[in-house]
Amino acid sequence: MKSQNVATEIKSLLKTRFVGRQLHYFPTLSTTMDTARELVKQGAEEGTVIIAGTQTAGKGRIGRSWLSPEGSLAMSVILKPPLKNLPHLVMIAALAVVGAIKQVSGLDAAIKWPNDVLINGKKVCGILIETEVAEGKVNYADIGIGINVNFNAGDLPEIADIATSLSHESYKEISVVQLAAALMDELERLYLAARDGIPVHREWQQRMETLGKRVKVDTGRTIEHGVAETVTENGNLVLRRDDGNLVEIGAGDVTVIKE
Numbered sequence: 001m002k003s004q005n006v007a008t009e010i011k012s013l014l015k016t017r018f019v020g021r022q023l024h025y026f027p028t029l030s031t032t033m034d035t036a037r038e039l040v041k042q043g044a045e046e047g048t049v050i051i052a053g054t055q056t057a058g059k060g061r062i063g064r065s066w067l068s069p070e071g072s073l074a075m076s077v078i079l080k081p082p083l084k085n086l087p088h089l090v091m092i093a094a095l096a097v098v099g100a101i102k103q104v105s106g107l108d109a110a111i112k113w114p115n116d117v118l119i120n121g122k123k124v125c126g127i128l129i130e131t132e133v134a135e136g137k138v139n140y141a142d143i144g145i146g147i148n149v150n151f152n153a154g155d156l157p158e159i160a161d162i163a164t165s166l167s168h169e170s171y172k173e174i175s176v177v178q179l180a181a182a183l184m185d186e187l188e189r190l191y192l193a194a195r196d197g198i199p200v201h202r203e204w205q206q207r208m209e210t211l212g213k214r215v216k217v218d219t220g221r222t223i224e225h226g227v228a229e230t231v232t233e234n235g236n237l238v239l240r241r242d243d244g245n246l247v248e249i250g251a252g253d254v255t256v257i258k259e
């Protein structure tokens with residue numbers, strides 16, 4: 001399909017006020033995150049969206065790479081939120097993905113803290129947020145969302161054991177155009193609600209499969225063990241260590257310990 005057609009089709013389905021109204025579609029990009037940053041430099045408006053059919057150098061969290069073969073949805077959304085809403089973006093993005101997946105495929109996805117989206121215990125989506133804050137103001141918060149839509153993750157040795165896709169889980173091809181539009185609708189709805197002061201962490205918490213489980217959390221500086229007890233309003237994980245003390249963790253990689 002021609003780039004112009006994809007962008008026009010997605011826009012024709014959108015119900016948003018501003019997210020996706022400026023939409024840039026590329027059949028292939030190195031990474032939508034770099035294009036987003038370039039567009040911010042050129043003065044892109046809040047809500048500008050960049051979508052790539054495939055990425056040749058997709059970026060994951062903590063310096064990892066992200067595979068975006070044909071059949072992926074790779075999207076970056078440029079937001080300029082008030083500083084107080086910055087911690088909410090992780091939750092908003094994950095909830096928007098869960099909602100869009102349900103709408104378009106009927107599948108129930110779960111969230112693994114902080115922002116992986118899983119189906120049947122396997123990763124179907126990753127979220128990466130890049131921000132620039134100066135003098136107490138958010139210059140940009142680029143939300144990168146990668147969803148495995150119509151390919152078989154089992155064919156890719158790097159992710160075969162840990163990942164899945166929407167087509168694999170639903171036994172049918174999923175419309176990337178419909179998924180992209182639903183995702184933007186959900187994202188804007190949740191973002192505007194958060195800006196109006198409506199807490200997002202409760203719904204996020206309900207969707208989280210990590211809570212109540214014994215986990216190992218690699219924070220990059222320390223390894224914490226304990227039971228994932230709850231989350232705070234800003235999305236931090238509250239862990240009960242074996243000595244009974246509680247510790248609040250802002251970022252890290254969680255592994256659920258099978259008992």
Ligand code: BTN
Pocket residue numbers: 030031032033055057058059060061062064066068073074075076116125126127128144145146147
């Ligand atoms: C992760 O789980 O490690 C985060 C993966 C984020 C992938 C998305 S795909 C769209 C955007 N562009 C990128 O290069 N990365 C994010």
